[in-house]
Amino acid sequence: MEQHANVLTAAILLRGKCGLTKGITRYMVAMATADLLVVILHVLVQAIYSYYTPTSFLSLSAVCPSYVHLRISSVDFSLWLTLSFTFDRFISICCPKLRLTYCTDRTATVVIVSLCVLSCLKYIPFQFLYEPRVTLDNVNWGCQPKSDYFISMWWAAFTWQCSLSLSLLPFGLILVLNGLTVRNIILASKVRRRLKSLECKDSEAENRRKSMVLLFTVSGSAILLWTTATVAWICTRTTINFVGTDLTSPSHIANEVGLLLSRVSCCVNTCIYAMTQSKFREEIKNGIKFLTSFIIKPT
Numbered sequence: 001m002e003q004h005a006n007v008l009t010a011a012i013l014l015r016g017k018c019g020l021t022k023g024i025t026r027y028m029v030a031m032a033t034a035d036l037l038v039v040i041l042h043v044l045v046q047a048i049y050s051y052y053t054p055t056s057f058l059s060l061s062a063v064c065p066s067y068v069h070l071r072i073s074s075v076d077f078s079l080w081l082t083l084s085f086t087f088d089r090f091i092s093i094c095c096p097k098l099r100l101t102y103c104t105d106r107t108a109t110v111v112i113v114s115l116c117v118l119s120c121l122k123y124i125p126f127q128f129l130y131e132p133r134v135t136l137d138n139v140n141w142g143c144q145p146k147s148d149y150f151i152s153m154w155w156a157a158f159t160w161q162c163s164l165s166l167s168l169l170p171f172g173l174i175l176v177l178n179g180l181t182v183r184n185i186i187l188a189s190k191v192r193r194r195l196k197s198l199e200c201k202d203s204e205a206e207n208r209r210k211s212m213v214l215l216f217t218v219s220g221s222a223i224l225l226w227t228t229a230t231v232a233w234i235c236t237r238t239t240i241n242f243v244g245t246d247l248t249s250p251s252h253i254a255n256e257v258g259l260l261l262s263r264v265s266c267c268v269n270t271c272i273y274a275m276t277q278s279k280f281r282e283e284i285k286n287g288i289k290f291l292t293s294f295i296i297k298p299t
Contacts, residue, residue: 023103024088026108037078061131072126085219086173086178122165221265
């Protein structure tokens with residue numbers, strides 16, 4: 001269901017009939033695509049396929065590091081897209097002079113492509129982190145961290161870089177940007193109330209309100225659903241890959257719950273669009289009507 005929801009979201013947004021600017025549409029489509037990639041790699045492939053087929057090609061030592069690299073990069077890309085969308089809305093609401101040059105379709109495209117490239121480059125060391133776990137019939141299977149990972153200062157620095165990039169830094173920036181946005185909106189609303197009569201309909205305030213609702217629901221849900229994983233990473237002082245071997249330890253349980261909630265965050269954006277955007281809901285209804293009329297043709 002999660003992958004279907006993300007595909008549906010991307011398809012509706014690409015039609016460009018939801019009343020959103022081209023820049024916002026670019027971000028929304030990219031976020032839906034990144035979330036779909038996370039669901040495929042972490043849920044369908046890792047949690048289902050790899051679990052039931054432990055001897056698949058993904059378990060080969062030559063493939064395992066690249067697979068881990070791709071999984072971590074997809075999560076990073078999804079999270080930083082949320083931050084980039086938050087920053088775009090911050091510029092649009094709080095910096096009217098910069099809005100004309102930054103909040104454009106071209107800028108959104110450049111930001112999205114740059115984030116994708118950076119997310120892949122940041123985690124290249126994962127390609128050199130692992131060594132084969134076992135060797136059967138001259139074939140290396142599985143991967144485990146090298147012994148240097150636990151004692152090397154450079155691997156410790158890389159571990160903290162992963163934690164900062166996947167939790168602390170984007171969360172902190174999202175909170176700061178949302179706080180500044182709220183402050184600007186409150187101050188602007190006070191000024192507009194003084195200049196305008198209460199009986200007069202303020203279209204600008206209504207547009208700002210819709211933009212604010214979309215911004216806070218998207219970034220707010222990401223913060224809430226990633227909080228557990230973030231706290232777990234801080235407490236264990238390590239990355240997703242190593243939290244201990246005791247399955248009953250509090251660190252392992254907290255990490256697993258955090259991972260579950262972070263994966264859920266990859267499918268809630270569709271619900272957010274449906275709840276906050278009336279035109280998005282209308283497009284869903286039109287799509288359902290079209291499919292119904294296509295399947296059930298009159299004889």
